Every structure is written in C-alpha cells, then in structure tokens.
Amino acid sequence: MTTTSERAQGRPAPQASPRVSQSVFDGSRLRVVLLVDVYDGAQQQFLEAYEQLCHQVASVPGHVSDQLCQSIENPSQWLITSEWESAPPFLAWVNSEEHVRMVEPLHSCVRDTRSLRFHVVRETGGPALGDERRLQSMPRIGDGVIRHALTFTVKPGSEEQVKKILADYASPEPRVDDSTRLCRTSLFMHGNRVVRAVEVKGDLLAALRHVARQPEVRAVEEAINPYLEQDRDLDDPESARMFFTRAALPAVHHVTAEQGDTQVERHALYYPARPGQGMRLAEVLARQDAAAADDPHGPVLRSTIFQRDDIVVRLIDVRGALDTAVPAPFLGLAEPGQVAELTTFPDADPTRVLEAARMDLVTDRRSPDA
Template sequence: MTVSPVVSTDTAPTDSGPDARPVRGASAEPGSRDAGPADTGPAGSPPASGKAAASGVTTSAFDGSRVRVVLMLDVHDGMQQEFLNAYERIRGRVAAVAGHVSDQLCQSLENPTQWLLTSEWESAAPFLAWVNSAEHLETVEPLQDCVRDTRSLRYSVLRETSGDGPADEPATLEVPNGSPRIGGNLVRHALTFTVRPGSEAKVAELLSNYVSPEAHVDDSTRLLRTSLFLHGNRVVRAVEVRGELQTALRHVARQPGVRAVERALDPYLEQSRDLDDPHSARRFFTLAAMPAVHHVASGAPVDDRTRRCALLYPVRPGAGPELARLLARQDAAAVRDARGPVLAATVFHRDDLVVRLVDVDGDPDAAPAAVLGLHDLAGVPEAGRLLETAAAGVDGPLTDADAPARLLAYARMTPLTDRRSAGS
C-alpha cells in the first residue's frame, strides 16, 4: 500500500533544470548559475569528477527482486484514530492487488503524528502498475485527509536473514537477485500528458520558453536536467535529479515561472485539472507519471557528437509490459558493445505507453536499429509481434532493409527543450 504525496498549490513541475547547453552522458553535476537556452543537438555530460559514469544497469524493475516500499507519513495532530480507521477499511482491498505480499503499519514511539507503512511486493512491475493507477488513487483517498505529508521509498530486496539458525550461522533466505546495481546518486522520472488536437504549436511554444527554476534545492538535492518532447499531441517530460525526487519536484513547483507556465497550459490539456485543488492536482500528476523501469550507461567518454533522442513506440494493446522488458534486455547488451552507438538508455513505462530516452554517439539515422533498441536480431521478431508496425508505415517484417529507418522516423519525438544545470 502507498499514499500519494500531499499536493496543494505546489504542483509538479513543468521543468526540472535550468537553461544550459545540452551535453552528453547520463548525468551531470550542476554548477551554481544558469546559462542560456539549449539548442537541440549534443546531449549529456560526465559526472563532476570528470570520470566516466559507471557502466551497466543502474535501474531495473525487471531483475526479479522482491520490492520493499517504505512510506513515511506525517498524520495531522489529533487524527491518529481516524487514520487507523481509514487504513482498516481499505487494507483488505489493497491485499487483493496482484503482486502484493504484505503490509505493516507502525506508529512512532516518540512522536504520535509520525507513522510508517511498509509493504512487500513480488516484484517492481506490479507495484508500479498499482501505485500509478486510478484504482490506487480511489483506494487510498480515505487516508488523504488525515495525512499532512508523505515520503515514499522503494527498494529491491537483495538479502534476507532469518533468526532461526545458530547465532554464529544466521540463515540467509534465498533471493533472486544477488548483486547490487552500481551507479550514482541520480533519479530519473518522466511525466506524460496529452493536449487538445490543434494546440500543439502553442504548447510547444510554452514549453520551450519560460523562466527556469533554481537548480539548488538543498544541501543534498539538485536539479540536473530536463528533456521535453512532443509526438502528435502527447508531451513527455523526462527529468534527472541528484538526491530526493519528491523534494526536487516540490521545490520546482514553488517557482513562479513554473507555476505560470503550468497555468498557461491548463486550457490546452485533454485531462482537465484544478491546481488549486489538492485532489485534482494529485490525480493529474499520478496518472501522468511514467517511472523509469530500466536504465543503462556505457560509461564511455563524452564529446559533441552525442544526440539525445526520445522514442514513443506504437504498442499493440496489452503489449506494453512485454515491450518494456524486451527493450531493457536489448539495452543491457547494447551498452557492452564498445563499437555501438548507444551510450545510455532509459526505458519509461506505464500501461501501454513505452518511451525510451537514448543518448547516441553520432547521427541516430545512421544506425536506426540500434537507436530503436533492436540491434540484436534475435529480438526483432518479438518486437514485430508487440508493435503496431503498420502505423509506422512498415508493411513487411522489421527485418526488411528499410523497416528500422521507417519505424525510427515514426517513433522519434520532436525535441522541445533539453536543459541542464550550468557548470557541469
């Protein structure tokens, strides 16, 4: 079980990074001032140490690990019994969600307003599907009026030790994933929403020109980079944050420039919202969330040849989860190829929406199959089964000579903004 963060007039941001020249790589440590607007072109940068980013998989919802979710709640003064009663009414419904294993509700020994709700899930995929669903919003609504603030943390279970064995030989229970993922203190997330047909040009203008928020959030959190893209009437906004994602998003939401552009967008949105209503704002941003389910980086050095692309795949109904897994497998292999063009790739997924953000060494059109995440021919037939290839103008199999180029041209999103903190 989880509870959505409290949203008042501090809405989720339109952007999460100040204007600057786009650079290459998966992340960059920002400096203390903003530069000018970014042009579409080179993208990415190495970490602040100057060393290449750690290679390999750093984020994955597909490693088979059980997931432990830790939700810290601050309950309104005097509403502890009301909160507990609301939890009692909904916990049976949560327990019936596919993939849910258990919940444990705890109250602080020292502070009666501080509560802890932990839940265990069979894997990340069912949890992410649940927490970003309309059903979840409806289920936890009775708790929201009792809660002042929340913070949600999600972990893969790597080891589990029981107390049944001898003191000098504790029993270690078998878990499916034995190795930690290596990476930096970087969180990736995306939001997506649709705008009214015919408003795309105005929306593109709004999202390309606005006052950027301050990069510094607090001593442990900074805004790193935001990349905005448009495909038809769908907007995708991918953010990179060093530190605590929720803290950074709330910081950005308080910025006057961001608040102004969010309100300017309201008339063009297909899903109506009222940012002054916490319930309306919470619903909009929960349903807009696209979690990063897989990220890989090659660790290769950077230069001005790199291009950042976003791809929105034409997914067959019900095939979104399978496609996200396929792309994750393909990317994990692609970054190990020192001669390949893929330097980093992030798969964002919810339901049948699959978006992949990829940093490419050189011209993406020169290697369409690799950029699409279909460099391994063994995965091409499976991709053909999961994609609506006819929508992309591909009449034959994806193994046809011109099929990858046609699919890439169709899936590639139009870049609106690619901004990162200056000085990195």
Template sequence: MTTTLSERVSQSAFDGSMLRVVLLMDLHEGAQQQFFEAYEQLRHDIAAVPGHLGDQLCQSFENPSQWLITSEWESAPQYLAWVNSERHVEQVRPLGACARTMRPLQFTVLRETGKRYEEAALPTRGRLQPAPRLGAGIVRHALTFTVKPGSEKQVADLLSSYASPASQVDEHTRLCRTSLFMHGNRVVRTVEVQGDLVAALRHVSQQPEVRAVEEAINPYLEQSRDLSDHESARMFFMRAAVPAVHHIAATGREPAEVTRHALFYPAKPGCGPALAKFLSRQDEA
C-alpha cells in the first residue's frame, strides 16, 4: 500500500500554540443552582493555575439544560499538567455531579481575527502558527495505567490475546493499528486512527471481545475502576489519557507488516513536558 500526503492540517500539543478548551454539558433537571455553585468554586480555583488565561460560562437559548464552559490557555502542556492531576479530579467532581453528560474538547488556536484581538496585547500572539502543518490525517491516541506488581504477565497475556476489531469504522474513519507496550508494571496502549478519533475509540470500546478483556484486567489494576459506571469511567480516562498526536508527514511505501518498538525515557521530575516537546520537534524535523 502506498501512502500519499493528504491535504490535512496536523497539530501538536507541544508546539507552544495557545489552546482553547470547550466543555459541553447537559445538566440534570433541577441542578442549575448546584451547578452555579460548583462553577463559581471551580473558576476561582482555576484562576490560580499557571497558563490559564480566562473562561466563559454560556447557556443554550434553545435548550436551557445545555451549558458550555470555554477556557483559554497559554499552551497545551500547561492545561494538560492541570487536567491530568489529582487536584483537577477533585475540583471538577462537583461539576460532574450536576451533569447527565460532559464532553471536553481541546482546540489549538491557529488564527485570531476581529477588533477584540487586534486591540488586545495578548502575550501568546507570537505563538500562532505562521502556516498550518500538513499531515496524512492519522492521529495516535494512547492510554497509560499501572497494574499490581507481580501481575504483569497475566495482564500482558490478556491484552495481547483478543482478536483485533474491524478496521473500517465508517466511510470516513479507519482504525490503522493498535499497539501494546509494558515497562515494569506500567501499560501503554496506543490506537492509530485515520479520520474521526472519537468515533474510532467508541467503535473499539463497543466490541464484545474488548469489553471482556477490560473486565478481566480490572482486578489487576493498581487504581480501581468500573467502566460500567459513567463517573468511574470518566475519571479513569481522565487519568489515563495521553495527549493525542498527529502524524505530520507520511511518505513512501508502507510495509505490509509493521513491527512497533518503544523507547522509554526516564525524565527528571518536572521535565516530562519539556522532553516531550523536544522529542516531537526531533520527529517533525
């Protein structure tokens, strides 16, 4: 199969661009006052987080139960440092209790237009990309979690023994491959997708064989989870999700069989984002 470069914009979480985060929520009936109180507490807490620039609370005028919280951040690593912390988990828990559904979305800011931006002296303006980067439209998503020491072999056998799900998700989305890595008792699972990442992850999670394996490894996890419980599942994915990365370029002939390798970099405490940024720039170059 020959892979050709398609006209698709590809993003990186580590290029220093400004980030806009959107949280879509559908509230439980009668939960508005509780929601306001939770939001007021959260916005005061988040104001002190490094990299946070501001936020907005919006309500749909078509459906009063639908709410939107948007926030702007100086860069993705600053947001990710907060959102992947246990502090964040505790801070957003009261907000999640008010909602039937919550869906967070993250967007890199590519352009700013309009009078408000022209007059504002934003320190992040220099971080806007001079030109979009093009890639093959392939996104790699990863989850990482730890298992109880001594259970590594059982977990590896479970995670590598089930049949792969169908690769074609819909007419726009294809599951390219999945990979599994282990270092000690830490598991890293990656999924490569061409098209809609969310649709592909939903497709994988709905497969009976995948669901059975997830249930089978639950007793071995260091941090318990219940994927049948919405709140427990949300907290698990919040902790386990690694920033999705785009393939900037894909040229030449792809071999029929691909062997995946992993390099483990034990970064100094507090240096993980800097190392990830450095490595992403090396790969892009």
C-alpha cells in the first residue's frame, strides 16, 4: 500500500498554519460529496438530467472527475462525488449563475440535497503522483464552529427602515436539536448591502432550516420583502430556494490568533473586488491574516473571510476599538498597490480605505451559553 503525501514529486503543498482552522487556499485537491433524495418514480428522469449535467461540468476549469452512485438499499437515495484540482475553481463554479442554470433540470425530480466538501489529506492504493495531485499537508484543528453568511441588497433609500427591522426582532430559540445550536448572529450593512454572518455548532443545514421556521425570523423576512432588490416569495419554495442560493456567502478562510481576551469588538469590512478578482483578493487577505496571527501583540484576534464572485467580506474580532490611526493591521492589505490592483476603492490610502470598507453594525447576538 502506498500513501501519497509530501513524498510526491514536484512543488510541495503549502504548509497549513495550526492557527488556521479553515481555508480553501492550500492548493490541495477537493472531494465534493452530494447526497441526493430523488422523488419516488423520478429515478430515470434524474439519471437523464444528471447525464446532461455531467457533460457540461466536464468542461468547467478545475474539474477532474465525478461518479454517480445509487443506494443498494433505497433506490431514492443517490450519491454524486466529484474531484477538483483545488477548492477555488469549484467554489467559483458552484457560486456562479452558470451553475444555477445548469442544475435547474434537477429541481423537478429531487426532493432534497446535501453538499459536503473535503480537502484530500491522504490517499492509498496507488503510486505517489506529481504536483497536480497535491494533498492537504496536515489536519486542521478547529473549534467546532461552522461559519456562514448571507448577503443581499435592498432598494436605495430604504436602508434606515431595513436597519430598524433587522435590529428589533426577537432572537430565535438557539437550540436546534441535541447536537446543533446557534452560537452567534452578526448583522452588518454597507450602503444598501446587508451581510448576516452566523456561527453554528453542529449541523449548519439543520440550523438554517431551524431558523427559517422560527416565527420571529419569518416575521422579519416578510417585513423586509418590500425593500429587497431581488424579488422573492417565501411561500413559494422555488422562489425562496433561488433567493437563498444567490445570497449564500461562504466562508473561505478562518484564523484564530488568540483565545480568551475579554476586551473584544467585532467589526466587518466590505472589499469591492475588481471584476474577476474576488477569489484572488480573498486569498491575499487570507495569507496576510495567517501571517499576522503569529504576532502575539497583533490587534486582530480572529478573522473570517467570506467570498462569492467579487463580493469579499472580512469579519474580525479585535482588541479594543478599530484604530484608524494605524489602519494596516485592521485592513489586512499591507500594500497600497494591492488595494489599487484588487479593489475598486477610489483611494489607496489605508486610512481612507479602512473607513470606506467599514460596515455598520446592526445587531450582534450570542446565545446565552455560546
């Protein structure tokens, strides 16, 4: 038995910092597992839709292979596994409008889906391969918290009404089930853009479904409906699904420099990326946050980067207040050239960029035992 690891020839995979508990930027291969529950009697329709889809996916940059499997116990249960050169090309595709259109034929025959994404850490059963088969160099040590965000825009001129609605609702029940609970919800606005970041212990999908069923949350969602730039009907499952699909803002990197500091403030920064530069901008921020985490006197204790297309949001927990007199550690972009190259900020001066990127806190709520 041969285990492929760093014995593989070619450039070694980047070493993962022990302070980084989540990152899509280490260059290792990605395995995506999609669990699918097909409507009774729709198996042939599902197979035909998949065969059309797999031919389209084969031409997506970064895609390596995929398999379709059917349960030997329940013919309504299917499994799609795919391999990708690394996480960034998969995320660029799965979060694109192209993907939304591509999977549309599946909707009429699928009751439910669940997507899981894994970096490949070790591999057995074959010879060590070259650089194109890189593996994650070491396991990541997390804190048991899953981080996710949603973002959407409201009609210009409605920002103050929306802020009031989003700030005044009653918090939902944090306990989802015996293994899942809501830990924290942080909601920010930047102009007419809303970002809602959630932290969950346990099953993220179960937590999101739990929140959507809570009357307090449902009332808020209905109240902001008239102000949304993208129309939605929460009573129409397809309309709601499309809205939240487009609103998803995945976490692509999380680093923790230190635990236990009680004087902590939470801030969010919005970085408008130049067209096509969102993933690269997120990677630059991630690399600099990972390096800064080794500074025991650094002001940023934790950082989570969320990215979708050219929308990049960085959530940071800092010691004390955000110090605009020393902006670089808070901004995460060390060089003015990076600001000019990767963002659409009109001024590359770090102080003014920090002020322009800073989002307004609407509400930050923790469950009692978080």
